[in-house]
Amino acid sequence: xxxxxxxxxxxxxxxxxxxxxxxxxxxxxxxxxxxxxxxxxxxxxxxxxxxxxxxxxxxxxxxxxxxxxxxxxxxxxxxxxxxxxxxxxxxxxxxxxxxxxxxxxxxxxxxxxxxxxxxxxxxxxxxxxxxxxxxxxxxxxxxxxxxxxxxxxxxxxxxxxxxxxxxxxxxxxxxxxxxxxxxxxxxxxxxxxxxxxxxxxxxxxxxxxxxxxxxxxxxxxxxxxxxxxxxxxxxxxxxxxxxxxxxxxxxxxxxxxxxxxxxxxxxxxxxxxxxxxxxxxxxxxxxxxxxxxxxxxxxxxxxxxxxxxxxxxxxxxxxxxxxxxxxxxxxxxxxxxxxxxxxxxxxxxxxxxxxxxxxxxxxxxxxxxxxxxxxxxxxxxxxxxxxxxxxxxxxxxxxxxxxxxxxxxxxxxxxxxxxxxxxxxxxxxxxxxxxxxxxxxxxxxxxxxxxxxxxxxxxxxxxxxxxxxxxxxxxxxxxxxxxxxxxxxxxxxxxxxxxxxxxxxxxxxxxxxxxxxxxxxxxxxxxxxxxxxxxxxxxxxxxxxxxxxxxxxxxxxxxxxxxxxxxxxxxxxxxxxxxxxxxxxxxxxxxxxxxxxxxxxxxxxxxxxxxxxxxxxxxxxxxxxxxxxxxxxxxxxxxxxxxxxxxxxxxxxxxxxxxx
Numbered sequence: 001x002x003x004x005x006x007x008x009x010x011x012x013x014x015x016x017x018x019x020x021x022x023x024x025x026x027x028x029x030x031x032x033x034x035x036x037x038x039x040x041x042x043x044x045x046x047x048x049x050x051x052x053x054x055x056x057x058x059x060x061x062x063x064x065x066x067x068x069x070x071x072x073x074x075x076x077x078x079x080x081x082x083x084x085x086x087x088x089x090x091x092x093x094x095x096x097x098x099x100x101x102x103x104x105x106x107x108x109x110x111x112x113x114x115x116x117x118x119x120x121x122x123x124x125x126x127x128x129x130x131x132x133x134x135x136x137x138x139x140x141x142x143x144x145x146x147x148x149x150x151x152x153x154x155x156x157x158x159x160x161x162x163x164x165x166x167x168x169x170x171x172x173x174x175x176x177x178x179x180x181x182x183x184x185x186x187x188x189x190x191x192x193x194x195x196x197x198x199x200x201x202x203x204x205x206x207x208x209x210x211x212x213x214x215x216x217x218x219x220x221x222x223x224x225x226x227x228x229x230x231x232x233x234x235x236x237x238x239x240x241x242x243x244x245x246x247x248x249x250x251x252x253x254x255x256x257x258x259x260x261x262x263x264x265x266x267x268x269x270x271x272x273x274x275x276x277x278x279x280x281x282x283x284x285x286x287x288x289x290x291x292x293x294x295x296x297x298x299x300x301x302x303x304x305x306x307x308x309x310x311x312x313x314x315x316x317x318x319x320x321x322x323x324x325x326x327x328x329x330x331x332x333x334x335x336x337x338x339x340x341x342x343x344x345x346x347x348x349x350x351x352x353x354x355x356x357x358x359x360x361x362x363x364x365x366x367x368x369x370x371x372x373x374x375x376x377x378x379x380x381x382x383x384x385x386x387x388x389x390x391x392x393x394x395x396x397x398x399x400x401x402x403x404x405x406x407x408x409x410x411x412x413x414x415x416x417x418x419x420x421x422x423x424x425x426x427x428x429x430x431x432x433x434x435x436x437x438x439x440x441x442x443x444x445x446x447x448x449x450x451x452x453x454x455x456x457x458x459x460x461x462x463x464x465x466x467x468x469x470x471x472x473x474x475x476x477x478x479x480x481x482x483x484x485x486x487x488x489x490x491x492x493x494x495x496x497x498x499x500x501x502x503x504x505x506x507x508x509x510x511x512x513x514x515x516x517x518x519x520x521x522x523x524x525x526x527x528x529x530x531x532x533x534x535x536x537x538x539x540x541x542x543x544x545x546x547x548x549x550x551x552x553x554x555x556x557x558x559x560x561x562x563x564x565x566x567x568x569x570x571x572x573x574x575x576x577x578x579x580x581x582x583x584x585x586x587x588x589x590x591x592x593x594x595x596x597x598x599x600x601x602x603x604x605x606x607x608x609x610x611x612x613x614x615x616x617x618x619x620x621x622x623x624x625x626x627x628x629x630x631x632x633x634x635x636x637x638x639x640x641x642x643x644x645x646x647x648x649x650x651x652x653x654x655x656x657x658x659x660x
Contacts, residue, residue, distance in 0.1 A: 060298075062240075062244075063294060063295055063298045064298040064301065064302070065240045066240050066241060066244040066245070066246050066295075066298070067246070067295060067298035067299045067301070067302045068240075068298075068302045068305070069237070069238035069240040069241050069244075070241070070246060070247070070248055070280055070299065070302070071299065071302035071303055071305070071306050071308070072238065072302075072306070073197075073208075073233065073237070073238075073248055074248070074278050074306075074308065074374070074376075075306045075308055076211065076232040076233040077211065077232070077233075077251060077276065077278075078276060078308060078376060079230075079232050080104070080106070080211050080232045080233075081106065081253065081273050081276055083104050084103075084104055084107065085101040085102060085103055085104060085116060086101070086102050086103075086104050086135065086228060086229075086230075087099050087100070087101055087102075087228070087229040087230065088100055088102055088134065088135070088213075088226050088227055088228055088229065089227040089228075089229060091225075091227070092214070092215070092225065092227050099229060100115060100117075100124070101115065101116060101117045102114060102115060102133065102134060102135060102226075103115075103116060103133065104135075105130070105133050105135045105136045105156075105158040106158050106253070106271075106273065107271060108129070108130055108133050108136070108158070108262070109129075109262060109268040109269075109271070110128070110129045110130070110262055110263065110264050110265070110266045110267075110268060111128055111129065111268050112128055112129075112268060113125075113127065113128050114127040114128055114129070114132045114133050114134075115127060129262075129264050130144060130148050130156075130158075130262055130264075131144050131264065134224065134226045135226050136156065136158060137224040137226075138213070138214050138219060138220060138224045138225055138226040139209065139210050139219055140209070140210075140218070140219075141156065142154075144263070145263065147159070148261060148262045148263050148266075149261050149263065150191040150193075150258070150259035150260050150261045150262075151175075151176075151191055151261065153175050153193075155193055155259065156210075157195055157207040157210045158210065159193075159259055159260075159261075159262055159271075160193035160194070160195060160253060160259055161191075161192070161193060161253050161254070161255055161257070161258055161259040161260075161271060161273070162192050162193060162194055162252035162253060162254045162255075162258075162277070163177045163179075163190040163191070163192035163254075163255070163256070163257070163258035163259075164252075164254045164255075164256065164275070165179065165256055167275065167311070167314050167375055168314070168331075168348040168351055170330075170331070171318065171328075171329050171330055171331060172192040172194075172252075173192075173194070173321065173327075173328035173329070173330075174192065175191060175192065175193070176189055176190070176191060176192075177189070177190045177191075177192050177258065178190075188541065190257065190258035191258045191259045191260075192258050192259065193259055194250050194251070194252050194327060195207045195250065195251045195252070195253075196249075196250065196327055197248040197249065197250060197251045198237065198241065198247040198248045198249060199236065199237040199241075200237060200241050200242050200243075200244070200247050201247045201248075201249055201281070208233065208237065211232055211233050212228075212231070212232070212233050212234075212235055213226055213227050213228040213231070214226050214227055215227060215231075215235070216235035216236075217235070245282055245283055245284055245285060245291070245295075246280055246281065246282050246283075246295055247280070247281060247283075248278060248279065248280060248281075249279045249280070249281035249327060249329075249371060250277075250278075250279040250281075250327050250329065250371075251276065251277070251278055251279070252275075252276070252277040252279075253273040253276060254273070254274060254275040254276065254277055255271075255272050255273065255274045255275070256274065257269075257270075257271075257542055259271070260542075267537075267540065267543060269542065269543065269544070270544060274377075275375055275376065275377055276375070276376040277373055277374070277375050277376075278310075278373070278374045278375075278376070279318065279329060279371045279372075279373050280295075280299065280371055280372050280373075280374065281320070281369060281370070281371040282295065282369070282370050282371060282372075283369060288366070289364045289365065289366060289367075289368055289369075289370050292357070292370055292372070293357050293358065293361075295372075296354055296357070296372070299372070299374075308376065310374040310375055310376055311374075311375045311376070311377060314353070314375050315353055315354045315355075315372060315373065315374055315375070316331055316332075316351060316352065316353055316354070316372070316373045317332050317352040317353065317354055317356065317357060317360070317370060317371075317372060317373075318330060318331055318332065318370065318371050318372075318373050319332055319339065319365075319368055319369070319370050319371075320368065320369040320370070320371070321339070329371060329373070331351050331352065332351070332352035332360075333350055333351070333352065334350055334351065334352035334353070334356040334359070334360060335350060336363060337352075337360050337362075337363025337364055337365070338363075340352075354372055434458060434459055435456055435457070435458055435525060435527050435549070435654075436456070436457055436458070436459070437455070437456050437457075438455045438456075438457070455655060455656060455657060456527050456530060456549060456655065456656040457549075457653055457654065457655045457656075458524070458525065458549065458653050458654040458655075459653065460651045460652065460653040461522070461651070461652045461653065462649060462650070462651050463519065463649070463650045463651075463652070464558065464647065464648075464649060464650075465517045465519070465555075465616070465647065465648050465649075465650050466517075466644065466646075466647045466648075467515050467516070467517060467618055467642040467643055467644060467646050467647070467648075468515045468517075468642070468644055469514055469515025469640075469641055469642035469643055469644065470515070470644065472513060472514045472515060473503055473508070473509070473514050473515070473641045473642070474490070474491065474503075475491060475638050475639060475640045475641070476488045476489060476490055476491065476500065476503065476504070476638070476639055477489050477490070477491050477493075477637070477638050477639075478621070478637040478638070478639060488500045488503075488504055488639070491638065503641075506606065506608060506617070509606070509617035509619075509641055509642065510606070510608050510610070510615035510616070510617045511615075512615070514641065514642060515641070515642030515643070515644070516615050516616060516617045516642050517555075517615070517616040517617075517642075517648070517650070518613050518614070518615055518616075519553065519613065519614040519616065519650055519652065520612065520613060520614075521551055521609070521611075521612045521613055521614060522551050522652050522653075522654065524548050524549040524550065524551050524654035525548070525549060525654065526544045526547045526548050526549075527547060527548075527549050527656065528547075530547055530549065530656050531546055531547055532545075532546055532547070532548070532550070532658075549654035549655055549656055550654065550655055550656065550657065550658040550659060551609070551652070551654055551659070552652065552653050552654060552655050552657075552659050553607050553609075553614045553616075553650065553651070553652050553659065554607070554650075554651045555605050555607060555616050555618075555648045555649070555650050555651075556605075556648060556649050556651075557603050557605070557646070557647075557648055557649075558647040558648055558649045559645075559646075559647045560600070560603055560620060560645060560646045560647070561600075561645045562600050562620070562622035562623070562645075600620070600621065600622055600623070601621030601622060601623050601637045602620075602621045603618065603619065603620050603621070603646065604618065604619045605617070605618045605648065606618070607659075609659070614650075614652075616648065616650065617641070617642055618641070618642055618643075618646050618648065619639050619640070619641055620639065620640045620643050620645070620646050621637045621638070621639050622637065622638050622639075622640065623637055623638075
């Protein structure tokens with residue numbers, strides 16, 4: 001009888017008679033072929049899984065690295081766009097660290113100072129316009145008449161603006177866009193430009209270098225150099241984008257006006273950046289366009305890291321219209337994957353957004369170049385979180401062409417705010433730039449009720465003013481009108497009409513040297529939907545002065561007395577000064593002064609707009625009982641011009657009704 005135990009020492013047992021003979025056999029030294037195959041297959045499966053995981057992790061790391069590089073570029077661009085002024089060093093010398101504030105060339109207007117903080121009489125005080133801006137001068141440029149001309153396709157990147165009516169509107173790819181009508185009935189032209197951005201995509205045609213300083217090679221043109229205190233971008237694009245499937249193909253500085261020419265003799269037309277559109281293009285290896293979806297998560301992760309979140313509801317999928325070297329793009333129809341044909345607000349929901357990509361994979365064209373368009377609202381870019389800014393967001397102020405804090409309130413009540421222009425000024429509570437409207441319900445000829453806007457106006461600003469004539473114009477007496485007799489005569493009885501007319505006229509009476517009041521003309525805001533008639537610039541319908549409200553002024557009597565002496569005599573020579581200069585001491589002044597309230601005939605005021613000032617003149621008519629009761633001059637009334645005993649309340653505002 002034999003028994004066998006495998007893979008261990010085993011013993012053969014042999015029974016011989018009554019004796020048992022034990023024979024020890026050596027251990028087994030090998031495996032079966034099947035066992036080896038099973039083990040190798042198991043190890044191979046583990047290695048394949050590990051390799052696939054490693055490759056997946058490498059791909060994810062690569063995609064995230066490329067996404068981080070793209071978002072870092074966008075972050076720098078948004079910082080540049082948000083800067084109203086840019087601080088530059090006087091030179092690149094370590095011993096010269098003087099700093100100047102320079103107007104951002106994106107917003108440099110022909111008559112806007114290049115150095116807004118320059119002191120009076122300094123060499124920089126009178127510099128204005130593009131040809132004096134050191135940032136423009138330090139970067140490659142040719143003839144300013146070409147690069148500052150918005151109608152030229154080779155316009156400077158600082159002047160380039162892309163025209164768009166709304167975020168879901170067609171992408172503007174042409175230099176000239178026709179939309180709307182001018183005041184003369186002709187088609188309204190808008191000039192639109194886009195920027196070729198990525199160096200890996202555009203090479204020498206990339207405009208990226210215009211947003212770096214002279215510390216980078218090639219940014220010292222004609223001996224001009226400029227060095228930023230804050231670097232917005234690195235000298236060169238991140239190497240992660242050199243062989244990447246994604247890159248920034250195009251950047252648009254968007255507004256609803258397009259680009260304006262900014263030559264030295266051009267008007268200072270507003271050139272805001274209301275939105276920044278960034279086209280992140282995808283050029284798939286092997287032509288698999290659907291793989292663009294794999295970059296969505298890395299890009300959104302990178303945006304969250306840099307705290308610059310795009311308009312989530314309006315991230316669009318776009319396709320290149322022409323060759324791979326063209327920078328023209330168009331929105332897509334999510335139903336067909338084809339270019340969106342009928343772009344109207346009614347069917348805007350059919351425009352393909354990035355969230356529609358999984359459902360559109362079957363409609364994507366192999367070999368086509370697609371991109372994701374991210375939009376950033378230039379009216380409210382997020383600020384840094386280091387506490388240096390006392391606001392959550394920056395908003396663009398279209399009146400002054402600069403960025404300022406966005407202030408909001410959860411309350412349903414209307415929020416009216418005013419900021420100080422300098423740290424030494426008190427905040428002005430009389431808001432001059434908030435436009436209100438009066439709505440009236442009226443019935444038409446058919447009895448139907450409709451709502452009409454009858455007036456636009458701003459909040460009033462109230463001032464207290466006093467006339468200051470101290471005898472420059474003597475008082476005159478008033479005569480009863482008989483036949484052809486003049487209405488006015490001098491106190492001494494002289495009625496020379498020629499002489500009287502030289503005194504009683506609007507020019508003489510409104511002269512500040514004769515005691516008239518001068519009030520600086522207020523600057524009125526631009527009102528949407530309003531156009532002056534006639535327009536100041538009929539050949540330039542977009543000029544802001546065509547849509548600026550009219551300045552208005554009204555004056556009313558605050559305090560007045562007759563101005564006669566207590567003994568009844570006329571004040572016929574030097575008038576007292578400052579009777580009503582201090583409101584709290586009015587009664588005290590009357591108690592001390594040598595004149596009384598007496599009897600009054602009336603007060604008349606006149607307002608004239610002359611140049612950049614309002615001129616206010618006034619007349620006070622007084623009646624003297626003593627003179628009426630046997631005095632030498634029997635006239636009942638005497639008139640004083642701009643007397644110091646007349647004070648007025650002056651109200652200024654802006655309206656869509658011109659003052660006559």
